[in-house]
Amino acid sequence: MHNKTPLELLDMNKRWAAERLSYDSDFFTSLVNVQKPDYLWIGCSDSRVPANEIVGLKSGEMFVHRNIANVVPHSDLNCLSVIQYAVEALEVSHIIVVGHYGCGGIKAAMDQNHHGEIDNWLAHIKDIYRQNYEEISAISDRERQADRLCELNVSTQVRNVAKTSVVQKAWKNGRKLKVHGWVYGLEDGILHDLDVGVESREQLHTVFQIDTTR
């Protein structure tokens, strides 16, 4: 198997578009006019986890943000802008943080090797590792340790989404908005709900409950 050239990709795109039209002549016109997804997906950049595909949605039905190891840093302008647009313009009702078992970013955060600039990004995950070091170290298998850190990362990022001024404001205004935490299994293709969802300001410590009216 050889890697395809960009020129070949453009050819394949033409074939793909023609094939789509042969099934459904309105496929593109229906997508052009509407982008009103009800979900924002925050996932890992890993190419084995294609967001809308694994939940059987069409591309226009899910707004997607991805980065290495699905991190939501408090001051990441990129991620914050996506959340603001999703909540205020698209008016999504669900924000789903999706990690995946076997995540290379999580594993890299657990070792002491120098990976380059990415070490600074992975420090967000190292913080979570350190905070839960006893629990994770008690697990004997290294892969299982990484899986547990993957879950703890998702649960932390769910709360980070909830702490953003955008989500705080939406809740203060009475909007129904739920933040979910899921993990995807690469081996079986199944998503697991970690049951770490947050849907109100009261679920966060008072220091994070921003009163957007004052």
Ligand code: CO
């Ligand atoms: Co990953």
